[in-house]
Amino acid sequence: MARAWVYDRTKDKTYNEAVRKAKDAKRTPPARWMVRYYDPSGKIKSGGTFKKKPDAEKRQTEIENSLHEGSYRNPHDGKVTVGEMAEKWLTARTDIKRSTWWKYRALLDTHVLPRWGDLPLSAVHTEDVAVWVAQLQKPRDEGGANLGSSQTRLAHGVLAMVLGWCVPRRIPTNPARGVPLPKPSEAEHVYLDHDQVERLANAAASLRTAYDQVAASAHNNRALILLLAYTGLRWNEAAACGSQGGSVPSADPRRDRLRGSRRRAHRAASEDGQVPYGPDPAVPGRGTAAVRRRPAG
Structure with a gap:
């Protein structure tokens, strides 16, 4: 049995009725060709609708390849927000000291969640993370957070750990990896009286x-x-x-x-x-x- 196929929606009375109403209202009728497939759990999913059959067949091939290679992911998994996964990640970190836990909590609340908390995981891109890292170092009068290199690296590290926790179940790769980071500044020697x-x-x-x-x-x-x-x-x-x-x-x-x-x-x-x-x-x-x-x- 095929795991993905192209379905002609003209076989459905509901679709034909929708086309008739669209024509009467002089609107664009809904697309005719629908891609359907079985996901790894055995449920039937929709891979989208297309006006032209070749476009639908192309999408069918993409889905079949991802299912065969094991790289398939339910699109719904990537719609979970960064904020929701960050809270789960921090709750699960029972392997760290309490002081470290609170440090992560502060970095999330102050720098990570205000920027990324409401975004779905699939909407986080490497280039956006790079811009955010640069913004953290800018002065406050320029809209930045005025962080030093070490604090910037820590804030980025927390985001990277949250996103890495979601790989490969929800996203294929970690978009926070490979981002240019500021070099650690050399510590200035200070002598106290x-x-x-x-x-x-x-x-x-x-x-x-x-x-x-x-x-x-x-x-x-x-x-x-x-x-x-x-x-x-x-x-x-x-x-x-x-x-x-x-x-x-x-x-x-x-x-x-x-x-x-x-x-x-x-x-x-x-x-x-x-x-x-x-x-x-x-x-x-x-x-x-x-x-x-x-x-x-």
């Missing part, structure tokens, strides 16, 4: 997300910033300071105590196991953070 370090550490200790949620790392932030600022540890060395050999530094928020610190932190500590921080020793207000020493031997 003692007062700035103290303010940064205090602010990080009370850090909250855009949705007024306590940041996952807030309880460790102050001790970690002081450790990095005054002991000379690299980030990977500080990350190896977990109390149980974990990858995240463990700190007691009540005493700013860093457990399991590395050798360089011990060398920086004084005889009583305190790492000094803050202004010059002669200035009141100089503080210390306790560092537990390893047993001798």
Whole structure:
């Protein structure tokens, strides 16, 4: 049995009546030739109507080839909006940290959904995504979002992940892939004085997300910033300071105590196991953070 065929609608009384009414009203009559086919689920679908039979036969061949190659997709699947699929995608992301989840939520709400949320998946094209990426970097007075290169790449990455989640079930390819992206800007080295370090550490200790949620790392932030600022540890060395050999530094928020610190932190500590921080020793207000020493031997 053929999976696609051309049907002559003049065999239907309803069609003939529609043609008669159209002629009486001096309107263009409906097309005569209809392409019909069985989709992979066995349901009969319409492949469109055509005035000329050769055009209908061409469409019939296209559908038969797509069914044979396995590249067929129900046109209805591509009509689902980007916004609907983005919500499903984010809900399904149970494999990421809570802080990352909220970061994706903020990028969707601020940059992705306002532009793409109401569009069907099939209406998203690579050239439009490229224009959107360029627009994100423009100043606000020019209608842009004034984003830096890193934030632009993050916003594009979220859109690309949403669209990639829909391949190949709803769209054949990801239109966000292959879009020119801004190169990551080289980080400018900024050196803080003692007062700035103290303010940064205090602010990080009370850090909250855009949705007024306590940041996952807030309880460790102050001790970690002081450790990095005054002991000379690299980030990977500080990350190896977990109390149980974990990858995240463990700190007691009540005493700013860093457990399991590395050798360089011990060398920086004084005889009583305190790492000094803050202004010059002669200035009141100089503080210390306790560092537990390893047993001798």
